[in-house]
Amino acid sequence: MSDEVFKQFKEHSVAEFFKKNRQMLGFSGKVRSLTMIVHELVTNSLDACEETGILPEVFVQVEELGTDHYQLTIKDNGPGIPKSHLGKALGQMLAGTKFHRYVQQRGQQGIGAAACTMFSYITTGQSTKAISACSGKKFTANIAIDFVKNKAVVEEIEEVPTDENGLTVISEFKDVKYERSNYGVYEYLRRTALANPNCSITLIEPNKQRVTFPRSVEQNPPRPVEIKPHPLGIGTHDLLEFAKRSKESKKISPFLTETFARMSAGKVEELKNMLPTVDFNKNPSDMSWEDAEAIVKAFGQVKWIAPATDSLVPIGKTQVEASFRNIFNPEVLVITERSPKVYRGGIPFMVEVGIAYGGGVAAAEKRGEVMRFANRVPLLFDSGGCAITETIKTIDWKRYDIKNFDEEPIAVLVNLISVHVPYTSAGKQAISNEEDVMDEIKFAIMEASRSIQKYLSGKRRANEIANKKKVVTRYIQQLSSDLSILSGEKKDDIQKRLTKIIEDKYGGEEELAQGEGKGNEEETVPTEKEEDEENGE
């Protein structure tokens, strides 16, 4: 009976898995699928440009070939991909330069580009055309995937000399649709431009309309530094894997200082003293599970310097402010940027929050709008299952004079920055409920909300005082003439004196309340981050 069942036992490739479960890559629905494709290729372009110090220029063209049938061209001015790697980069899942590195990037899985090649092939039977201009040569090839093996199938077309740089990807897709909705390519690129002011993005829509999101900052953001893992982010198994792979160090002590961030010789001494039973002169490859477990436990008892700040680069206060003023022109705007934290023990991350209230926000289509970003990439989908949305739901908005979040003219931007964003699925549209991350999002929103509350309550108090003053002032005229008759003093003098009394009483309060009501970005507490940034790269 059992043998019968096991005749059906088979092994599958990751390409077959994602072909069958394309919804896990975000390919569900026609509009969303097209946006996901643009998302995967554009994030790769931006990563490649910024990594090599090039100011990104991305060109996106969507041409309609038939009903639900489009051709997509994405061209960048990045470094291109060497001939030797082009197939793997676009036609093999889980291959690339990103998965294993400890650096803030948009892509982090090595799946996205191959997923687009896959989606093109299974909906149209066409290969994806790639033109890579790199190191003086322009190489053109058609790329497909062998699903059973998860390997690229590359058909070379030509190789010619060039003095350009950059990658162009041209593919056809069916079962997709171009639409200027909140979930479409246009909105995706608009939000990308918002969070990436150093990029110039041109979109040619199917109706041939050319939309340009121009560059507003003539310089790339500081390059996030590739860091070593922080001791607090390490599990026993990770430590053991690092130890097994270590080739340079012959002993555990230098292996530790070479492998981990913030691991000084002094810290190693501290660990040695805590762990008399562990032999730190052992070859790292001989480390036992017990050794590793003891060391990881000791990591948790030592006081460490937090992960390096320059590993995380936020959108930045000035830019979030400029973007928000641009879109919403709000009555009040608060940006909070907090210092880096760690989750799962030691993966560094940082949360950036902007809250806009009133003014243009009231005129916007949506009340209680949430704009989610991760490593500057807009997240348009799966908001229901995202830690950002869920955290916003847990906030007691009434405490901040926001009666009902979903009905007030409020817009909240949250950008999560990390060397490894904990996405809920390979489609990278929602952030998992990591407790440390949710706590930090909450604190950041609360911090910004306090300034909003101060402004709103100040404004309310100023209104109240102005009203009281108006009411009292109404009686001055009558009272002055009555008192003048009774006392014989001049009515004008009495009136002046009464007016002064009222001004003294209410004027100061009014000013104070209005001052509180300013609630602009100066209200927020500066963080270490800003100081570091000023020192600049």
Next chain:
Amino acid sequence: MSDEVFKQFKEHSVAEFFKKNRQMLGFSGKVRSLTMIVHELVTNSLDACEETGILPEVFVQVEELGTDHYQLTIKDNGPGIPKSHLGKALGQMLAGTKFHRYVQQRGQQGIGAAACTMFSYITTGQSTKAISACSGKKFTANIAIDFVKNKAVVEEIEEVPTDENGLTVISEFKDVKYERSNYGVYEYLRRTALANPNCSITLIEPNKQRVTFPRSVEQNPPRPVEIKPHPLGIGTHDLLEFAKRSKESKKISPFLTETFARMSAGKVEELKNMLPTVDFNKNPSDMSWEDAEAIVKAFGQVKWIAPATDSLVPIGKTQVEASFRNIFNPEVLVITERSPKVYRGGIPFMVEVGIAYGGGVAAAEKRGEVMRFANRVPLLFDSGGCAITETIKTIDWKRYDIKNFDEEPIAVLVNLISVHVPYTSAGKQAISNEEDVMDEIKFAIMEASRSIQKYLSGKRRANEIANKKKVVTRYIQQLSSDLSILSGEKKDDIQKRLTKIIEDKYGGEEELAQGEGKGNEEETVPTEKEEDEENGE
């Protein structure tokens, strides 16, 4: 510059991918992680038992070894796994008997069991002990994973004769926690028992308390039949892959009838007539993309019989009713079971809905409770991003006399049944927003809600009529004696006649309203499903 970056190019295994992105498998949070492990292993046990016609008996023991450190034992009376496959089944991702088959199963990815072995190893450094009693032999082995290769590492321990059957898996885990909360192992098993009355489940909690969820049905549900794919569920690429793999048929015509469900010789003739340019005598392996595309397009223009009903086995009306009465003892209960539908063109699925209102539901902890299931497996997590939850939000509950879903004593059970459940991630806790699936969930809930509404409005009208009657009856005494004085007739006679008039007027209405107010399961429309089920397998 580019070459520099590409020195870092690497290929990774699916095991490495899920090790780094364990949150995609549902391993985030201590309580959830433990529940996910039990979920993966118990669903495998139930699938194995039912597939081989064994009434499932599952034993789950959770022992606390230290803080956040547990040993888990899961033992079933299933067929066991042959020695040749044990390693792969528990120690290699994307290997198994499930991924490629077109049959309703709990597992469908071939990831779950290996994911548990992975989680045990990376948190404790321990292998997972497996004892498989199968075909007269009891084989014991320790199993680990080589992450770089995604291959099982099997250490054989012993092989002895036995006359038993079954699989026992014993593993240690850290970073997990046992808790009797809504997201814990206990609740997961309770809901599993609710949807699987043919199973006997025993749980030994860390405090040694033994909980038994006894079997309430002495027979497995009808075995879902493994079906051929329906023509409407096929894309061009799928057809081409089937054609390339086809060995038996030398021509396209017999290949089509052999490969697809509902594909009679008559239907093939119909297709031939529609497609004069396609050569149906061609060898299937010579089929071009154009041929395949034309055939798939023609599939969409032919009228097909819906997918076979016996491929989908719901929990069943009687069982959902018994379970709901058990948990909630509600005032009113409606179960809807609709006929199978298809999504993505032709993947068969079916939606089963139960709505309980009032009575015990009012006493339950949570208002507006939603209990989600997929192929009888309880979904405890990620409700925010699930098509079931999102669909419930779109329902205009006021139309059904439910003023505010989240505040009323209402509980909704939704079970999605399919040969391929479109999960949002490998953690299998939320259903993707497939439009056809969401529509059908909505219709099923609306259908059930109409009966609830009928009951509630009937009850309200009956109350109104009873009140009116009470008010009018209050005057009979006085009116009768007044009329008796005026007319000289006997007061008793007048009173009797007046009472009769009132009874005639209100009594009938009252009965009618109360009748409507019954709102029990007879209200729902029988579907083809039920008829089929009566005819048996």
